Amino acid sequence: MKTLLKVEQCGIQFGGLKALEGLDFELKEGELLGVIGPNGAGKTTFFNLLTGVYPPSSGRLFFKEQLVTALKPHQINQAGISRTFQNIRLFLNLSVIDNVCVAFYQHIKYSLWDVIWQRKKYVEEEKQLKAKALELLTRFDLHKQKDELAKNLPYGDQRRLEMVRALATQPKLLLLDEPAAGMNPTEKKALIELIRHLHQELKLAIILIEHDMSVVMELCPRIIVLDYGVVIAEGEPDYIRQHPVVIEAYLGEKKDVKSM
Amino acid sequence: MKQAPAIVLTIVLLILSHYLLNALINPYYLRVILLIGLSITLATSLNLINGYTGLFSLGHAGFMAVGAYSAAAVSVFLIPKLAFLNGLIPELIRGEVFFVLSLLAGACAAALVGFMIGLPTLRLRGDYLAIATLGFAEIIKVFFNNLEAVGKAKGFTGIPAIPHAVNFFWVFFIAVTCVWVVGKMTSSSKGKDFAAVREDEIASSSLGLSHFKVKMKAFVIGSFFAGLGGGVYAHLEGTIYPENFNILKSIEFVVMVVLGGMGRLWGVVLAAAFLTLLPELLRELPPPFSILSQFRMILYSLIIIITMLIRSKSFAKSIN
Numbered sequence: 001m002k003t004l005l006k007v008e009q010c011g012i013q014f015g016g017l018k019a020l021e022g023l024d025f026e027l028k029e030g031e032l033l034g035v036i037g038p039n040g041a042g043k044t045t046f047f048n049l050l051t052g053v054y055p056p057s058s059g060r061l062f063f064k065e066q067l068v069t070a071l072k073p074h075q076i077n078q079a080g081i082s083r084t085f086q087n088i089r090l091f092l093n094l095s096v097i098d099n100v101c102v103a104f105y106q107h108i109k110y111s112l113w114d115v116i117w118q119r120k121k122y123v124e125e126e127k128q129l130k131a132k133a134l135e136l137l138t139r140f141d142l143h144k145q146k147d148e149l150a151k152n153l154p155y156g157d158q159r160r161l162e163m164v165r166a167l168a169t170q171p172k173l174l175l176l177d178e179p180a181a182g183m184n185p186t187e188k189k190a191l192i193e194l195i196r197h198l199h200q201e202l203k204l205a206i207i208l209i210e211h212d213m214s215v216v217m218e219l220c221p222r223i224i225v226l227d228y229g230v231v232i233a234e235g236e237p238d239y240i241r242q243h244p245v246v247i248e249a250y251l252g253e254k255k256d257v258k259s260m
Numbered sequence: 261m262k263q264a265p266a267i268v269l270t271i272v273l274l275i276l277s278h279y280l281l282n283a284l285i286n287p288y289y290l291r292v293i294l295l296i297g298l299s300i301t302l303a304t305s306l307n308l309i310n311g312y313t314g315l316f317s318l319g320h321a322g323f324m325a326v327g328a329y330s331a332a333a334v335s336v337f338l339i340p341k342l343a344f345l346n347g348l349i350p351e352l353i354r355g356e357v358f359f360v361l362s363l364l365a366g367a368c369a370a371a372l373v374g375f376m377i378g379l380p381t382l383r384l385r386g387d388y389l390a391i392a393t394l395g396f397a398e399i400i401k402v403f404f405n406n407l408e409a410v411g412k413a414k415g416f417t418g419i420p421a422i423p424h425a426v427n428f429f430w431v432f433f434i435a436v437t438c439v440w441v442v443g444k445m446t447s448s449s450k451g452k453d454f455a456a457v458r459e460d461e462i463a464s465s466s467l468g469l470s471h472f473k474v475k476m477k478a479f480v481i482g483s484f485f486a487g488l489g490g491g492v493y494a495h496l497e498g499t500i501y502p503e504n505f506n507i508l509k510s511i512e513f514v515v516m517v518v519l520g521g522m523g524r525l526w527g528v529v530l531a532a533a534f535l536t537l538l539p540e541l542l543r544e545l546p547p548p549f550s551i552l553s554q555f556r557m558i559l560y561s562l563i564i565i566i567t568m569l570i571r572s573k574s575f576a577k578s579i580n
Contacts (some may be wrong), residue, residue, distance in 0.1 A: 051466060084430045085466075087330035089458035094452065100451035102456045108449060115448045116441050118263055124449065129449050169467055 001028040003065075004173060004205050005050075008060030011044075012049055012229075019045045020229045023059070027173070030203045032195075034220030036210060036240075038249055042229040043209045044086055047175050050207075051083050052076040064172070078106055082171035084162040086178045086209075092151035096142060096161060099150050100133040103168035136164050140194070156187045161195075163185045167198070173205045174198070191219055218239065225249070271429075278428040290428070294496060296536045297431035299487055301438045303532035304525070305485035305518035308442050310514065311522035313478035316456025319377070320399030320486055320513045323370045325505035327487025328494040329404055331366025332419040335359070335495065337409075337422075347351040355423025359430075364493040370487025371480050373400070376481040376511040382472060397510055405502040422495045430492055433573060438485045443525045445481075454478055455523065519568060538563060 003026040213218040225233040381392040445451040456464040520531030541557035
């Protein structure tokens with residue numbers, strides 16, 4: 001398998017605060033990687049680094065063997081990295097289907113000139129776009145609400161819609177920032193199936209940030225643990241689960257009860 | 261092209277209603293109708309910038325001024341020098357060809373100025389953008405106020421009238437075009453980028469949209485139509501003054517967009533018509549109220565406040 005993403009000694013510094021330090025890893029094509037860590041460990045900063053929201057203070061980023069360190073967020077997306085957000089960022093006053101259609105933007109061939117003249121090229125491509133959007137929505141079981149405004153959707157649906165929207169840009173790498181946050185166990189189960197399905201069927205590389213250990217442990221063959229901006233462990237779920245440093249980061253230091 | 265019949269039909273309808281209105285309606289009412297057409301063009305083009313794209317521009321009258329002065333300058337200074345072309349163009353439509361030429365020149369000048377002003381200001385957000393555009397509109401006004409060639413504060417006089425006096429046709433042809441372009445654009449998937457940037461800049465850039473480019477597109481297209489409107493206005497009036505394009509004018513257009521509902525195509529068209537008609541309606545109230553006509557500007561403001569308060573969103577929605 002070829003390397004898709006290469007992070008080379010990346011760090012982000014806000015003033016005196018080192019939010020991320022010495023990050024160094026590779027992601028293969030079609031790999032599913034989990035990133036966990038306690039609150040404030042730098043997980044979302046890590047995504048913001050990959051998507052160009054914060055350029056790294058040090059180090060280099062390669063995507064498909066191209067240097068992408070200095071690219072702006074929209075250029076990163078055009079290169080093939082798409083993301084969802086921890087606090088959902090939908091276009092709330094647009095309909096569900098429009099949220100998806102606008103994400104096709106960079107793949108749309110007609111121009112606004114074709115729109116103004118209502119050319120055949122526009123009418124036909126627009127029809128195909130709607131059909132494609134509907135197909136994606138159906139896969140995520142959102143097709144019944146396609147004309148609903150995004151803000152009227154329940155929370156779980158909004159999270160799924162954000163995933164559909166990210167997929168519509170046709171990425172090579174999908175970054176999911178806490179997709180299971182605020183979901184109940186049934187919804188979580190469905191979500192796990194969905195992510196697995198995306199990963200296997202679309203051969204999509206995914207990096208998953210998640211608070212919920214059960215989701216990450218079940219989905220990801222490889223996991224990275226962050227704490228205070230530094231990678232403290234990396235490996236398979238079983239290895240991570242028993243790793244003393246990880247346990248300490250999550251639960252605190254182990255102390256002998258008798259000695260207290 | 262399957263739109264050809266629709267375009268021809270629109271033109272025929274507009275010309276017919278021009279002659280019909282000229283025959284039936286007295287010139288004063290006709291003038292009010294023309295002002296409504298101009299307001300629709302200006303408000304709809306501002307709707308693209310402020311309503312759909314969520315920018316807060318307070319300088320729309322500035323772009324209208326650029327369009328008006330440039331189109332007028334082309335008509336007054338350049339067209340007479342093009343007499344050598346007369347042989348090439350049939351007599352009947354010669355006036356129209358030159359008129360369209362100056363309108364397009366005005367609109368392109370406005371779009372160019374929009375682009376140049378957009379370069380620095382579109383990096384600003386919200387209130388900062390509002391103040392910056394306000395400042396630029398003032399600069400434009402001051403510029404024309406001091407330009408000898410266009411008469412300074414005394415006004416730019418001697419602008420030729422619209423050829424064949426088909427005023428109604430041109431005013432509404434441009435209004436229809438503006439509403440058509442803005443409406444069709446913003447309802448296509450590609451044109452949803454305006455709304456996406458308004459809704460969430462961070463999310464839209466994560467989808468590969470450069471929000472600077474999208475804003476610039478809205479700004480340039482909006483200025484273009486403001487310039488077109490300005491060009492027609494100049495030829496309609498015959499004389500234009502820098503004071504015609506002051507901050508109050510810009511605010512008038514903003515009020516139309518806000519009252520009509522930001523990003524609502526027909527709501528803004530209706531609001532533009534209503535707010536242009538209102539001060540005229542208040543001019544001569546029927547007998548028991550006629551005394552109130554002295555206070556018409558106060559009434560006008562009061563009515564705006566009241567309609568803003570009671571404007572039900574569902575009404576605005578139902579007409580869209």
